[in-house]
Structures are given as C-alpha cells and as structure tokens.
Amino acid sequence: RKEVEQDPGPFNVPEGATVAFNCTYSNSASQSFFWYRQDCRKEPKLLMSVYSSGNEDGRFTAQLNRASQYISLLIRDSKLSDSATYLCVVLVSGGYNKLIFGAGTRLAVHP
Amino acid sequence: GAGVSQSPRYKVTKRGQDVALRCDPISGHVSLYWYRQALGQGPEFLTYFNYEAQQDKSGLPNDRFSAERPEGSISTLTIQRTEQRDSAMYRCASSRTTTSYEQYFGPGTRLTVT
Numbered sequence: 097r098k099e100v101e102q103d104p105g106p107f108n109v110p111e112g113a114t115v116a117f118n119c120t121y122s123n124s125a126s127q128s129f130f131w132y133r134q135d136c137r138k139e140p141k142l143l144m145s146v147y148s149s150g151n152e153d154g155r156f157t158a159q160l161n162r163a164s165q166y167i168s169l170l171i172r173d174s175k176l177s178d179s180a181t182y183l184c185v186v187l188v189s190g191g192y193n194k195l196i197f198g199a200g201t202r203l204a205v206h207p
Numbered sequence: 208g209a210g211v212s213q214s215p216r217y218k219v220t221k222r223g224q225d226v227a228l229r230c231d232p233i234s235g236h237v238s239l240y241w242y243r244q245a246l247g248q249g250p251e252f253l254t255y256f257n258y259e260a261q262q263d264k265s266g267l268p269n270d271r272f273s274a275e276r277p278e279g280s281i282s283t284l285t286i287q288r289t290e291q292r293d294s295a296m297y298r299c300a301s302s303r304t305t306t307s308y309e310q311y312f313g314p315g316t317r318l319t320v321t
Contacts, residue, residue, distance in 0.1 A: 193308065194255065
C-alpha cells in the first residue's frame, strides 16, 4: 500500500464550480501535512499547509482528520488558472524533513 | 532572487555510462533534497543534506546512486552504470533552515537512458 494515496482524476469542472480532493496516508505517526500544486511540465510549489483545526486561504480550504488519516482540499469558485495537479504531501516523523508525496490529482477547469 | 537551478536540463546517455546531475540551491538555504519523479507520479524522495552532511539516503534505489554536497552549497547526484529504468525527471529542492517545511523545487533534469 502506498504511503500517501490520492484519486488521480482527472476532475473536469466548469469555471465557478466547487471541487474537493481527498487523500489518505498510512503512517499514523505522520506529523505535518501539505498540499503542493504542480503545473504541467513545471516544478511542484507549496500551496498550503494543513492544520488540525482546518485552515483557509482565499478560495482554498484544507482539512485534516487524524483519526481517519484523511486530508482534504476544497477549491471554491474554480478559475481556469486552477488547472493543475494537486499533490498531497506528508512529513515523515522523526525530526527529518522527509516529504512523502502522493501521485497527485489532476484538475482541469473549463470555460 | 534566483531560485533553485539544475543542470543540465536534459541529459541523454547510453546505458552503462555514468552521469552527474548538478543542483544549485537558493543562496543561503541550508537543506537540500533530491527527488526522482516518474511521469504521472509525485516526487519520490532520494536523499537530503543539512549543510554538507548527508542526513538520510534511504531513498537511493541502489549503490549506483550517490550524492554529495562537499561545501554545503552545490550538490551533485551521480548515477553510475546507468540503466534504462533510471530514466526519469530528477528534481532538487532546498529549504531555508533545517526545520523549514517549505521546499523550493528546481526545474529538474530530464534523464533519458537509451
């Protein structure tokens, strides 16, 4: 079983739609969680961290459920520019900055 | 300021040859990471450094792969006796401190082994 699992998609949504991505992780000792965004043929970039209480950054909302080992990302009012692959990322515990990436969920927003 | 740079951007080599991939992190960043990314997959951790010390090399696939960062800045990932299965995008990332969670990625080196 992969350490971080995501639905690969693609999610094809119209502009203005709300879309949600889910991610599960297998290591219960994982301590920190993130969403990275990767545009086609580009490098991954940090989108947002995920906090236990849930957090919001503009149109983006991230949630963490430690009991279920489940992370989510909600995008409201989708824009064409949101089209990208969204990578769920988990920090391995032990004091080292070893990030484990999921395979990514592809989002395509159309007019 | 300048981001993470990697060279070469593309490398085609014949099976059995050695290759050296270079990473120049953001100036002042103390931690440096190497990843390998296959098409349609997320980056896969290979190894990382704090300053010049290699902290974790558990992700290196086998002993043909090695990395160094002798002066705590530029790093080289070396693959000896390349095989076709080594073909992938090799990405480098750096972070400002040893406890920074945000990693800044470079554009990658696309390695093709023929």
